[in-house]
Amino acid sequence: MGYVITVDGPAASGKSSLSRELSKKLNIPWVSTGAFYRGLAFAAIQRKIALTDKVALSELALSSIWKVEMTPEKTQVWFDGQDVTEKIAQEEVGNFASQVSHYPEVRSSLLDLQRNCAFKAEGLVAEGRDCGTVVFPQAEAKIYLTASSENRAQRRAQELGLDEKKLVVQQQKRDHQDSTRKTAPMQAPKDALVLDTTELNFNEVVTQVHKFVQQKIHKAI
Numbered sequence: 001m002g003y004v005i006t007v008d009g010p011a012a013s014g015k016s017s018l019s020r021e022l023s024k025k026l027n028i029p030w031v032s033t034g035a036f037y038r039g040l041a042f043a044a045i046q047r048k049i050a051l052t053d054k055v056a057l058s059e060l061a062l063s064s065i066w067k068v069e070m071t072p073e074k075t076q077v078w079f080d081g082q083d084v085t086e087k088i089a090q091e092e093v094g095n096f097a098s099q100v101s102h103y104p105e106v107r108s109s110l111l112d113l114q115r116n117c118a119f120k121a122e123g124l125v126a127e128g129r130d131c132g133t134v135v136f137p138q139a140e141a142k143i144y145l146t147a148s149s150e151n152r153a154q155r156r157a158q159e160l161g162l163d164e165k166k167l168v169v170q171q172q173k174r175d176h177q178d179s180t181r182k183t184a185p186m187q188a189p190k191d192a193l194v195l196d197t198t199e200l201n202f203n204e205v206v207t208q209v210h211k212f213v214q215q216k217i218h219k220a221i
């Protein structure tokens with residue numbers, strides 16, 4: 001396994017944009033682990049599996065009817081031979097993903113698939129909720145991004161053309177669900193660089209994180 005950089009944090013905190021940029025700078029792949037939960041929730045809906053049926057969900061997690069692929073721009077999801085990446089990006093699918101992610105059985109079915117992403121190159125940037133705590137606890141550099149909920153809702157509203165006020169409420173609900181679940185709750189890893197990006201522009205975030213990552217990686221490899 002190569003070196004790993006993890007980027008965790010709440011919904012729409014800028015994890016994917018930062019991960020994509022780090023991956024370009026370091027010339028290593030990146031993966032959104034949220035895509036696994038979104039892909040599974042999407043596949044369950046297509047297959048008419050209840051989002052509460054943890055046994056069927058954890059079986060479906062291992063089925064080859066759907067898969068996740070890393071590309072430089074995005075983490076792609078395929079279902080039944082079709083690229084459903086845009087469909088799973090919808091906020092509604094994010095909420096369904098949060099529901100299925102609650103089950104320990106589902107999480108453990110997806111764990112190896114997520115870890116396998118680190119075996120494909122000399123390094124990996126992995127983003128999600130528990131990347132630094134559970135998926136890659138040994139990661140060389142860990143980052144935890146936060147931002148005010150208004151700021152995050154504004155970002156997502158612009159990206160998806162949605163109503164900002166409704167998004168604040170939905171995201172707060174999702175963050176609450178993700179941070180209070182018993183298994184692998186969203187939390188800042190102990191040794192993470194915690195960065196509140198509310199008052200920072202994208203370049204400032206990238207510069208600070210890149211500096212931190214380089215120090216950590218030089219120490220480790």
Ligand code: DC
Nearest residue numbers: 033034035037097098101128129130
């Ligand atoms: O990062 P995202 O919005 O694509 O994540 C969608 C949901 O998936 C998120 O609300 C909770 C779940 N998730 C998780 O439980 N653990 C991860 N490492 C990533 C996502």
